Amino acid sequence: MTLPPFDLHRASSVEEARELLGRYGEDAAVLCGGTELLLLLKLGFAVYGHLVDIKEIEELRGVRADNGSLIIGAAATHREIERSPDVLAKLPALAAMEQHVANLRVRNVGTLGGNLCFSDPHSDPATFLLAVGAEVEVDGARQPLAEFLVGPYETALEHGQLLHSVRIPVPPEGKRIAHKKLAFHERPAATVACAVQVDNGKFAEARIAVGSVGPRAVLVEDALAGASVDDADTLRAAAERAAEASGAVEDANGSVEYKQQLVRVLVERSVREALA
Numbered sequence: 001m002t003l004p005p006f007d008l009h010r011a012s013s014v015e016e017a018r019e020l021l022g023r024y025g026e027d028a029a030v031l032c033g034g035t036e037l038l039l040l041l042k043l044g045f046a047v048y049g050h051l052v053d054i055k056e057i058e059e060l061r062g063v064r065a066d067n068g069s070l071i072i073g074a075a076a077t078h079r080e081i082e083r084s085p086d087v088l089a090k091l092p093a094l095a096a097m098e099q100h101v102a103n104l105r106v107r108n109v110g111t112l113g114g115n116l117c118f119s120d121p122h123s124d125p126a127t128f129l130l131a132v133g134a135e136v137e138v139d140g141a142r143q144p145l146a147e148f149l150v151g152p153y154e155t156a157l158e159h160g161q162l163l164h165s166v167r168i169p170v171p172p173e174g175k176r177i178a179h180k181k182l183a184f185h186e187r188p189a190a191t192v193a194c195a196v197q198v199d200n201g202k203f204a205e206a207r208i209a210v211g212s213v214g215p216r217a218v219l220v221e222d223a224l225a226g227a228s229v230d231d232a233d234t235l236r237a238a239a240e241r242a243a244e245a246s247g248a249v250e251d252a253n254g255s256v257e258y259k260q261q262l263v264r265v266l267v268e269r270s271v272r273e274a275l276a
Contacts (some may be wrong), residue, residue, distance in 0.1 A: 001042040001043065002042065002153070003038065003041050003042055004041055004044075004047060006041075006048055006049055006050060006051050007049060007050045007051070008031070008050075009050060009051070009052050009053065009054065010053045010056065011052055011054050011057060012056065012057065013057060013059075013165070014054075014057060014059060014060070014162060016126055016216050017030070017052050017054050017057065017162060018137050018160055018162070020050070020052045021052055021075045021158050022163070023176045024049070024050040024052075025047040025136060025197075026050070026159065027048060027050055027242075028048060028049070028052055029046070029048040029052070029101045030051075030052050030054055030117070030162070031051040031052060031053045031054070031055070032053075032055055032074065032075055032111045032113055032114035032117075033052055033077065033109050033110035033111040033114040033115070034103075034109065034110075034114070034199060035106050035110040035114070035134060036110075036114065036115075036118045036120065036201070037051075037114075037118070039180065042217040043188070047155055049122040052121075052125065052188070052228070054074075054075060054162065055075050055111070055196040056075075057075065057139070059073070059164070060073045060074045060113070060153070060162075061076060061164070061166060062076060063076050063080060063084040063086055063087060064086060064243055065086045065090055065170070066235075068169065068170050068234040069167050069168060069170060070086060070167070070168045070169055070170060071096075071166075071167055071170055072112055072165060072167075072168070073113070073164070074111065074112065074113025074114075074116075074117075074162070074163045074165055075111050075113060076111060076112055076113075077107065077109065077110060077111050077112075078098050078101045078102075078106070078107035078108075078110050078111070078112065078115075078125075079098075079107040079108045081098045082095045082096075082098035082107070083095075084100045090169060090170045091132070091171065092126075092167065093178070093179060094128065094132075094168070096139075096179070097124055097125070097128045097179045097193075098124075098125070100181070100185055101115075101125065101134075102186065103238060104185075105164050105222065106113065109119045111165060112125060112129050113163045113165075113166070114160045114164065116136065116148070116155070116166070117148070117149070117155055117157060117163055118152055118153065119149055119152065119153050119155050119214045119216070120152075120153065120187070121152045121211065121212060121214065121215055121216055122187035122188055122211070122212045122215070123211060123217065124179070124181060124188065124191060124209055124211075125193075125210075126149060126217045127179070127191040127192070127193050127210065127211030127212070127219075128208045128209070128216045129166065129194045129250060130145055130146060130149075130181050130193070130207075130209035130211075130217050130218075130219045131177065131179075131193035131194055131195045131207050132168055132169070132171070132177060132193075132195050132207075133168075133195075133207065133211040133218070134166055134167065134168045134169075134248075136148045136163055136165070136166055136168045137141070137163070137165045137167060138156075138157065138161055138163055138164065139161050139162060139164065140164075142167065143156070146219055149216050149217060151215055151216050152216060156270050157211075157273055163165075170202060171195070171216075172197070174187070174197060174198060174199075175195060175196070175197045175205075176194070176195070176196050176197075176198070176274040176275060177193070177194070177195045177196075178194055178270040178271070178273040178274035179191075179192070179265070179270065179271065179272060180266045180269055180270045181191075181192040181212065181266070182191050182237065182266065184253060184254065184264055185252075185253075187261065188211075188212040188213070188265055189212060189213070189254065189259070190210075190211075190212050190213050190253075190259060190262035191210070191211040191213075191217075191251035191266075191267055191272065192208065192209070192210055192211075192263065192266035192267050192269075193208075193209045193211075194206065194207065194208045194209070194241070194267070194270045194271050194274055195207045195274075196224065196271065196274050196275070198229055198272060200274070201228055201229055201230070202226060202227060202228055202229065203221070203224040203225055203226065203227050203228075203229065205225060206221070206223055206224035206225055206227070206271075207219060207221050207222075207237070207240050208220045208221075208224075208270075209273075210225055210240065210242050210245070210246040210267075212241075213246050213247070213248040213253075213259040213260070213262065213263060214246050214247030214248050214249055215247055215249065218245055218247060220238070220241055220245050222228050223237075223238035223241050223242065224238050224271070225255040226256045229275055233242060235267075235268055235271060236264075236268070238267065238271070239263070239264040239265075239267035239268050240264060242263055242264075242267045243260040243261070243263040243264050244260070246259070246260065246263050248260050248263070
């Protein structure tokens with residue numbers, strides 16, 4: 001496989017990137033990590049005459065803690081995130097998830113912003129970030145990640161817009177998070193993340209996100225709210241609700257029924273892991 005010819009433009013600022021995208025229109029694409037985009041070009045699934053490289057734009061880089069949130073620049077690599085002192089101190093579950101994204105070569109190059117903008121249904125970060133209530137910042141405006149991810153390989157971004165950062169609220173004391181996936185090939189066949197808050201032996205809050213089985217990651221909220229942490233029937237009902245809401249579709253990983261069963265199993269396991 002060989003890359004088709006294109007002109008590479010290295011933008012030094014957001015303003016320059018916008019100007020280049022506006023100048024070349026639909027013949028231009030944003031290059032950040034490039035692990036997905038360059039593969040598409042090699043396979044002939046996409047053709048662009050111009051790639052606008054934004055990896056070195058300083059305001060899109062870095063990971064920092066700010067006023068109760070973690071701010072992750074769109075150009076931060078998976079490897080940077082998993083090794084960030086702020087992430088390890090304030091949201092170690094995120095670092096643990098990032099350690100299992102693809103392989104080390106991909107994590108050294110691939111970026112969180114690129115991953116989310118590509119909107120691959122088989123995305124570990126999207127599922128995790130939905131569960132923890134992440135927001136994205138696009139050209140100065142914030143929106144929930146659930147609104148940003150429109151469908152398979154489709155986001156709410158319009159041509160010329162850039163994803164600047166991902167904002168994750170630092171979990172309060174007592175919030176428990178777990179992320180589990182099952183993979184037969186390089187991309188996961190099913191992914192589940194849960195974030196639960198327990199108060200006096202009951203679920204005060206529960207957010208369950210399911211990905212990799214349907215066209216996009218989905219969020220199931222408060223399926224366990226008010227239930228006892230020892231109530232196995234309610235947990236099974238929540239797992240069933242998540243399986244039904246997952247939008248599972250048949251593909252190389254299995255039938256709809258099989259993938260729904262994977263969701264049921266992973267929901268129960270992830271909730272129990274969070275409680276432990």
